[in-house]
Amino acid sequence: MENLLMKDGHHRLLAEFRYTPPKVERGYANQTLFVDVSNNTIAARPVDERTKRTFIGGRGFGLWLLWNAVKGTTRWNDPENEVILSSGPIGGTTVYPGAGKSIAVSLSPLTETVVDSNVGGYFGPLLKFAGWDAIELQGIAEEEVIVFIDGNQGLVQILTAPHESSDSYVLPGQIVDLFAQSPEERRAVSSVTSGPGAEHSLMGCLNVSFYDVRRQFVRLKQAGRGGIGTVFRHKKVKALVVKYVGVKGDSNVPADYADLASVGSKMHREICEQDPLMNDMRGGGTTMLTRIMNDFDLLPVHNYRFGSHPEAKNLYKSEFTPYFSLGIPDGCWYGCTLACARCVDRLTPRTGPYQGQVVHVDAPEYETVAAVGSNCGIFDPHAVLEANFYCDLYGIDTISYGTALAFAMECYETGILNPERAGGLDLRFGNAAAMLELLHQMASGTGFGPTFGLGVRRMKRIFAEKYGADPRFLLDIGMECKGLEYSEYVSKESIAQQAGYGLANKGPQHDEAWLIFMDAVSKQIPTFEDKAEALHYFPMFRTWFGLNGLCKLPWNDVEPADNKKVHSPRVAARVPEHVGNYIRLFKAVTGRQDVNEPEDLVRMSEPAYNFQRLFNLKMGYGTREHDAIPYRSMGPVTVEEYESRAERYDSQLREVDIDPQGKSTLEKVALLRAHREKRYQLLVDAVYRRRGWTADGIPTLETVRRLEIDYPDVLDLLKQHNVQ
Amino acid sequence: MKVLVFAPELCDAQLGCEETCSLTWFKEANHDKSAIRILEAEGRTGKYTANVCTQCGQCIDVCPTLAIQRDKRGVVRINKDLCVGCLSCVGFCPYGAMRMHPDYTVPFKCVACGSCAKSCPTGALAVLDLPDAPLTATEKRLLGGV
Numbered sequence: 001m002e003n004l005l006m007k008d009g010h011h012r013l014l015a016e017f018r019y020t021p022p023k024v025e026r027g028y029a030n031q032t033l034f035v036d037v038s039n040n041t042i043a044a045r046p047v048d049e050r051t052k053r054t055f056i057g058g059r060g061f062g063l064w065l066l067w068n069a070v071k072g073t074t075r076w077n078d079p080e081n082e083v084i085l086s087s088g089p090i091g092g093t094t095v096y097p098g099a100g101k102s103i104a105v106s107l108s109p110l111t112e113t114v115v116d117s118n119v120g121g122y123f124g125p126l127l128k129f130a131g132w133d134a135i136e137l138q139g140i141a142e143e144e145v146i147v148f149i150d151g152n153q154g155l156v157q158i159l160t161a162p163h164e165s166s167d168s169y170v171l172p173g174q175i176v177d178l179f180a181q182s183p184e185e186r187r188a189v190s191s192v193t194s195g196p197g198a199e200h201s202l203m204g205c206l207n208v209s210f211y212d213v214r215r216q217f218v219r220l221k222q223a224g225r226g227g228i229g230t231v232f233r234h235k236k237v238k239a240l241v242v243k244y245v246g247v248k249g250d251s252n253v254p255a256d257y258a259d260l261a262s263v264g265s266k267m268h269r270e271i272c273e274q275d276p277l278m279n280d281m282r283g284g285g286t287t288m289l290t291r292i293m294n295d296f297d298l299l300p301v302h303n304y305r306f307g308s309h310p311e312a313k314n315l316y317k318s319e320f321t322p323y324f325s326l327g328i329p330d331g332c333w334y335g336c337t338l339a340c341a342r343c344v345d346r347l348t349p350r351t352g353p354y355q356g357q358v359v360h361v362d363a364p365e366y367e368t369v370a371a372v373g374s375n376c377g378i379f380d381p382h383a384v385l386e387a388n389f390y391c392d393l394y395g396i397d398t399i400s401y402g403t404a405l406a407f408a409m410e411c412y413e414t415g416i417l418n419p420e421r422a423g424g425l426d427l428r429f430g431n432a433a434a435m436l437e438l439l440h441q442m443a444s445g446t447g448f449g450p451t452f453g454l455g456v457r458r459m460k461r462i463f464a465e466k467y468g469a470d471p472r473f474l475l476d477i478g479m480e481c482k483g484l485e486y487s488e489y490v491s492k493e494s495i496a497q498q499a500g501y502g503l504a505n506k507g508p509q510h511d512e513a514w515l516i517f518m519d520a521v522s523k524q525i526p527t528f529e530d531k532a533e534a535l536h537y538f539p540m541f542r543t544w545f546g547l548n549g550l551c552k553l554p555w556n557d558v559e560p561a562d563n564k565k566v567h568s569p570r571v572a573a574r575v576p577e578h579v580g581n582y583i584r585l586f587k588a589v590t591g592r593q594d595v596n597e598p599e600d601l602v603r604m605s606e607p608a609y610n611f612q613r614l615f616n617l618k619m620g621y622g623t624r625e626h627d628a629i630p631y632r633s634m635g636p637v638t639v640e641e642y643e644s645r646a647e648r649y650d651s652q653l654r655e656v657d658i659d660p661q662g663k664s665t666l667e668k669v670a671l672l673r674a675h676r677e678k679r680y681q682l683l684v685d686a687v688y689r690r691r692g693w694t695a696d697g698i699p700t701l702e703t704v705r706r707l708e709i710d711y712p713d714v715l716d717l718l719k720q721h722n723v724q
Numbered sequence: 725m726k727v728l729v730f731a732p733e734l735c736d737a738q739l740g741c742e743e744t745c746s747l748t749w750f751k752e753a754n755h756d757k758s759a760i761r762i763l764e765a766e767g768r769t770g771k772y773t774a775n776v777c778t779q780c781g782q783c784i785d786v787c788p789t790l791a792i793q794r795d796k797r798g799v800v801r802i803n804k805d806l807c808v809g810c811l812s813c814v815g816f817c818p819y820g821a822m823r824m825h826p827d828y829t830v831p832f833k834c835v836a837c838g839s840c841a842k843s844c845p846t847g848a849l850a851v852l853d854l855p856d857a858p859l860t861a862t863e864k865r866l867l868g869g870v
Contacts, residue, residue, distance in 0.1 A: 094810040187789070213790050214865055249809015249829030258826030261811060265824060268815020327861035329788040335810025337786070 010163050014145065017042035017156040021131040024253045027089030027589040028052060032065065033132040033156065035147055037235055038079050038139030042156050047133055054708060056547035058088030058124075059116045060608035061134045062105025063615060066114060069138060072618045076109040076231055079140045083206075083232050085192065085240070086134035087124030090589050091549020092252045093335075095264030096581075097271060098551030100125050100333020102208060108226035108506075109202040110400070110455050111483040113619035114612060115226030115506045118546055120332030120341065121208030121219075122190035125549070126151065126244040129251050141236040148179065151244035161238045168195045169359065169393035171239060172209040172218040179243050187211040188247075192240040194229035195395025200445035201453025203400035203485075204229025207392060214328050215345060219362055221332050224397035225509055226484060227455075233395070247334065255591030263584045264335070267554065271337045275558050283326060285340035287317040289366035290374070297645075298490045298516060300375040302429050303406035304479055304632050305641050307490040311379035315369050319381045323347065324363055338554050349386045351436045361389040364398075370488035371402020376409055377429030386436060394443040399509075400455060403485035405435060407456050407478050408448075416469040423447025456480040476631040482507040482621065491633050493648075494520035495676070496531040499683050502629040503535065505612040511552065512539040524570045532686035536602075541574075543605040548586065554578070574598070607707040610691075610699045614709070617698060618717055624697040627684060635676045639665045642672070698723050725798020726836040727854045728760070730774035734848035737762055737772050741840035741849055748839040749832065757825050759834040760849075774849070777821040777834040783813035784860045794863070797836070798856055804830050 022029055034043045047061075055064045062084040069082050084105045093099040102124025108115035127135060130151020137147065146161040165171050171193050180186045191209045198204020206223040223229075254260045275282050290312065293299035297307030313319075323344045330339040342363035349355050364384055372387040373379065391398045405427075411417045412427035419426060423441050425434040425448060441449035451462060456478045464471040479486040484507025491497040497520070500513030515534055518524045525531045545552050560577045567576060579598045586595055595604065616622030635649075636642040642649055642665050649672055650660040658671050688695060692703035698721055704710045718724075742758035750757045765771040779800050784792045791806035792813060802813075809829035813822045824831045841849040859867070 094808045213788075214862060247808045249807075249811070257829070261824055261826055261829075265811045265814045268812050270815075272816045328785055328865070329812070331788055334788050334808045335812055337812045337815065 011159040013157060013159055015040035015042055015158040019044055019154045021151055021154045024128060026255050026591050027252050029128050029131045029133045031132060032134040034136045036139040037141040037145055037158060037237060040158050054607045056604060057133060058086050058549050059103040059105060059546035061086040062103055062116060063608055063612055065134060065136050066105050067615055070107060074107060076107045077234050080138060081107045081231060083137045083228055084134055085124060087128055088547055088549030090585055092125030092128050094249050095261055095335055096585055097267055097336045097338050098554040099549060101549050101551050103546050104206055104223040104228050106228045106231045109230045110227045111507055113621045114615045117223035117225040117228055119208045119223035120221035122210040123192055123208045123242055125333060126190050126242045129244045129247060130242055144236050144238050146239045146241060149242045164238055166196055166238055167393050168193045168207040168220060168395055175239055175241055176211055176218055179241055185245055187213055188245040189243045194232045195393055196443045197394030197396035198229035198233045200449060201442050202227045202230050202455050203397045203453060204233060204395045205397040206232060210332060217360060220392050224399055226506060229395040252589060254589045256588040259584055260588040263581050267581060268337050270560060271558050274561060279557050281338050281340045281557055284317040284321050285342045285363050286366040287320045287369060290369055291316045296521060300370055300488050300490050302377050303375060303410040303477060304490055306644060309374060312374055314379040315373045315381060323385060338558060340553060344385060347385055347389060349389060352390055352440050359389060361385060364388045367488050368398040371399050372435060375402050375406040376435055378432045378435055380432050383432035390439045399487050400485040403479050404452060404456050408452060410477055411463060416463050416467055456485050457483045476637045479630055479632055481629050482626055484508060489516060492635055495679055495683055496525060496534060498629060498634055498680055499535055499687055501633060502627045503687060512542055518573055522569055528683055528686040531683055532690040535687045536690045540602040540605040540609055543609050544601045547605060547608055607709050610703060610707055611709050613699055614714055614717060627697060631673060634680060635672055636669060642669050694723055725779050725854055725856050726851050727779050728776050728834050728836045729850055729852050731848045732772055734846045735772040736846055740843050744840045744843040759823060759832055760840055775821055778819060779857060781857050781860045783817055783822055784862050786812045786816045799836050801835055802830060
């Protein structure tokens, strides 16, 4: 390998580390890889039993490693900040669908505290089989580098990479060409890259690759949230690369292969039979959600002002499937038969550096469709696909991009922005050409790109200070919490979802809790205590996926045929048979015999979850004031919004004994707001109590002791905040 | 394409075919390791069906690594070197004829080798040359179309 790299003359070897690849045991390699690109240090660090017990893996390992690497004063662009990737003990299992996730953890440039983001692609599993449960990437390189791990040879190298493009459309393919020694080895190489958009904004994403043997090109999945790509490029790392040849059904060396194979093949069968009758994820991924969200008034339109739009049908699944190549495997890891990672083999961009060329792009997720589509008033599937293509290659998070653009568009339409302030762009809702041009401005760091790329929180400050905009209005309509842009659901009619967003550790992403249907549509959790219980159970349960290297989708995006027949609606929402599958899966891989009940999974997640809350506290956040959410996520901010659903809001006022008769819309907006804001605070109280936190949202001493995360520095932190 | 076919009226359910199959491919007499399974027909005592691969090739489109391909005889075969043991093919076989056994991570299936047919005393089994199955999406793609 060295010879190949040396002889082309472009890649100088800066550091090399040789190791004997350990045999994976029951889902763990039992060591993590530390790489510091400031001083070209590479080291192996053992994983002890307490860390495995407390943090499990994946996001848990990321949190623990980062906690130990940074101080409370560390900022995202300090050398000691890290980008960590880890899969988890179940990660790399090929026999159960959705078992190849990696979780990226870092200090976020957007939130200035810890963030986690999960991603498909082959990196995490191959990293583990190469002998590493996690990689910690620290430091800032002097020149552009690639970090390469060869899991068969037992070799880690830091190489200069002066000539490769940072463009994530080109670079991952170049990496496969460089490191695969034969066509068969192509799928043994996976990379982590970002792009030029991440270099010029705070909302950079990571792209994690896998080689598609049928289409014969590299596919990309994204760790989108929180700007981890920005950190990555700030470190002058062009790519992390892992190569491991030899993945087999037992590479994870499970304790009980027979049960693993039994539960896995059962699940494949269920997907084969049920998916076509349910969500048809195999036929179109998550694009099916647009219609459902529009039907239930939950699809963000025009910066979350509305929940539906007559033109939304132009963004339904049926408008995207003609672009997709279907009928062949599309898992982002081996054995994921739910196969939501559809692919557009041929797309011809109308703008930008690839204008007129035929390119390929992974199919958009619902989140992308809603973010750059309906939320910006753009109902053109081609524009959505093109935005998806450029976001990926520039290394930009589609969710933050769309939500921030929807905010900028509302600012434009209300006169806060104008073409002069917006890089010459006409940022009216619905202007697809401007939406794409702003992406190119971000990538080149020109025009409105640099200001916009700072995200909603910083734009609010700038627009108030520089342009004299009303800060209260900006606070109401800027859809961010903790500095992170909202994901794509209108939460106005579900107070549980408002808290699901507001209390999420990393900021308003729905991967902690998606309770809208349960709360607002099927009314399964009527009381505050019911909602608080759901806001305990679901965030913990969903956290569990991120500790183990699992995808959430096979949990409830397909269900056993009898799920809703044999269980009451409230129980069915937890999909008990699948929870049982996960218990079997965890036991079969790790051999742990103390995990038998659904509550055991919830208990397993609590330490990492609470530790993340404490991590926020360590970084200067993590208290009640940081769980405040913009009013746009709670109710109608403007007269126009109220009047668009006046009947609904009027009747809600009547329910709380307020007669809307004879009141102006402005008065009614204020009355409804007072009511909803009060209810939000009451729910926050109930959730804090349920989670074992103080009234200020800090885990109590009793909680950290119960969860065995009472490390000396945690106790010091609590003491500093007068939690005794 | 070569396909193992079964004549139910001739079967006496002695299961010698299952034993022959597992002996041929796994060197042990173990019905759980046989690619062919003789089952009593539902609701028809004394009548039998054979569960065995029809070489339809639908599993070719499920395999993430192209480990499943059709050979020159038209028989669908698994390349053990390429297989990552995901067992997607087991779950997606429309006939339940792709098999797995916990002793192995690679699934197995009937490859129309004919050993069982040779050993069947009643002549209930035979390998026949049948018209080719329609091309799968994968095969079309590999042939240059999409």
